[in-house]
Amino acid sequence: MTTVNVGQAKSELSRLIALAEAGEEVEIARDGVPVVRLVPIGAAAPGAQFLAARGSLRGKITVGEDFEFTESELDEILES
Structure with a gap:
């Protein structure tokens, strides 16, 4: 793992991005306290892309009145 301070990150951002793209944790x-981690988009936390896309269909689909799941129940089903 590579750890750099903010000033160094400013001057070496291109190199740090290349390291992260290659799979290195940056x-x-x-x-002296780590505050940010660079990771390639494909390595984001599981479900992150779903969460980013959630709501993108708002207004494009209709849910019937008799739909029986609460939002939290549906979230639980989709996350499993």
């Missing part, structure tokens, strides 16, 4: 620290 953390950016402020005052």
Whole structure:
């Protein structure tokens, strides 16, 4: 894993992005404390793309009045 401070990250951003794209974990620290991690988009947390897309169909589909799942129940089903 590569850890750099904010100032170094500013001057070496292109190199750090290339490292992350190659699979290297890159953390950016402020005052020695890691605050940000660079990861390639494909390596985002499981379900992150679903969460980003959630709501993209708003207004394009209709759910019937007799739909029996609450939003939290539906979330649980979709996450399993």
